Amino acid sequence: MMDYILDRPSSTDEERALRASLVEQARSLVPLLAANSERTEAERRIPEESIDAIREAGIFRLMQPRRFGGLQTDFRTKLEVTRELARGCGSTAWAVSLMNGSSYLAGLWPEQAQKDVWGQNPDNRIAGALTPAERTEVVDGGFRISGKWAYSSGCLHAQWGLGGIQILDGAGEVLDQGLVLMPMSDLTIEDTWHVTGMRGTGSNTLVAEDVFVPEHRFLSAVKAVRNEFGTPFLDEVLYRSPFFPATAIVRAGPHLGLAQAALDRVVTKAPGKPIIYTRFTDRSEAAVTQIAVAKAASLVDTAHLLAYRAAADVDEAAHLGVVPDARARARVRMDIAASIVNAREAIGMLVSAHGAASFAESEPLQRIWRDCEVASRHAVGHSEINAQLYGQALLGVSIDVSPLV
Template identity: 30%
Template sequence: MNPKPPHPSEAAQLAERVRAVLPQIGARAAQTEQDRMVPAENIALLKATGLHRVFLPRAYGGYEAPLPVLTHCLMDIAGACASTAWAFGLMCTHHFMLAHFPKRLQDEVWLHSPDATASSSIAPLGEHEEVDGGIRLSGRFGWSSGCDHTEWAIVGVNRPQADGSKTYCLAVLPRQDYTIDDDWDSAGMAGSGSKTLVLDQVFIPDYRIQPIDDMLREGKSAGISAHPDSRLFHAPYRPYFASIFAAIGLGIAQRMLDLFVEKNRNRRHAYNSIAVGTQHHILQKLGQSAHQIRAARALMETSWLDHQQHAEAQRYPSQETAVAWRTDQAYAVNQCAEAVNRLFIASGASAWPHKNPLQRLFRDMNITAAHAYTNYDLCAEAMGRELMGLAPDPAVAPAP
């Protein structure tokens, strides 16, 4: 028997519950980096808020909440600990992906374990053999954030077709089918635990494999028939996946802005005792950065609301809208990175010791901007090609 869906008003209370646990998450930020993974305590705190059920189908006790509910929460979490926001945010968005798989797979994941989550490594990095009823997959799948805390994993695979072409797919497998190589050691998102999944001749049945193109086209995914009345899942998964990076970037940037003001309000230069917070160049850098962050947030709020309105109307985006959604988030991250970098440089050498949170925000912001989904050079060209009426160029297309 499926759990009774929660009342819709509960989803609106998620932000309040998340904010209540932020002091504890922020207090563990240094530990998170030292451990190179999100502490189990942070995962437990956030699961207790119900945030992991934001994109869980109602049939399994989830909220099916609109996109802004998640992105606003992730902004707040990122200000306390970006690594935690990164890992947990991906765990949340993966529910959106899984809802597009056949109902058999959804039941397998959630029917008896509605708190189950998945990590991912969606680049098709392995080698596989086509066998009766599925594939046997081997390989090393890196960058699987939060994998220590999940019961499932989603990996990428290219399946050959009769005409010699390959179909890019996502495949789902349970925790017992792979090992984790503890190889994550990064300057940015140091605590995200983005380790490598190791697969050795793992059999994955066909019902656990879904072509990505089908997850992007209206009514094509194998799972959408399980959610005919959903006001969330009648939408392509890609922009929902990409949106968390902008949310995290905005949260980092806002925290950098707040700390910059706090630390420079009464700060004086060591050599001449001049009040730093009254100097023209400091005020100009602060104002410019504030405007960039406000503009980036305004852009994303408009985009996220557009996502919500399309999903609630069960209306897929046009090509023009899809390109805007996909590329706006990269522009927002780009603007946040410029703002953070400007403020960090203006903070002087005292911002560099590991005990100063500004240096962690600087590192986390720049790895966010370096992600394949936030590559603004590729996204800017994609937008330009759309505006000129040119077909997408696969050689420079943004990550799928």
């Protein structure tokens, strides 16, 4: 596998050693995840065997504060680890990546909220979605919330839920909006995730019915976009990361692994495989295959380099304790979107190079293709929206597409 060097300038030898160890741990899980991938898809959830192995490897703790036994790694490490997992199973990698992303978000909350989540059980996991609930009422000491949060990846394996809310004034104008943390015991899960790809992520809908959330479990997204967080632990580098660029990066790692898995599969299977109705008894000797594999490999390389540049920007900003300007933040979103598009195009090219056999139910390529086609349509990775954001930033035009930059 290609070794990509791009990293933040201040990365230490100790951090790189931890990253290498975690990547190796993830790589050792690939055979198990691959063996369980059909079951993951059929049951529409990750088997407990896989969950237990990932937990024992420490991979659910990538972005958890060290104060609770977490590893508090940087985003480059998270990209590499989730890439490895996706080489075995895209659904598993996606759910693990999003749950780790939720742990990063929880590290931004005030100390009491973090103790609520991890104080009694440091193994607790979090899943949720950022979209706002239907109703939020401000009450004494907190909020009364009713609503639904669709696409809550990993919620079948989480003990806490995370969801967006809006705080309105009497006239219905938004005073603030942000995120709340709720124990899963206060929520129900609506079985809504019936899709053609990423079937095993369990990205169902969390439902709250008149749930009380104490004030300390609210995090203002309006302030977070300005890097004003609730955590008092300002020396914890990870939780100084620019807010929305960091949340965008968590979706890139699985795409890198899916694309790498597709490339490895086609390169391995091409020798000795004929191209029907031609003189080629070994498609690896055909120029059409050679060119397709070379172009796909270049797209996979580009996807990695763009994602790693984005991670280097976010990790370095966190290390320095600075908030990147709008242009730099918009470039991160553009890099992530372009990385995902490059991975998707590579997989499409490789499926075509492998031929109609790619779509046999027993062939992993068809699942890789479906997983990528579904996951790459996530709104955060929307290539045209992110291009408009970046274009506005480059041209000095007011960014009016989304406040989440």
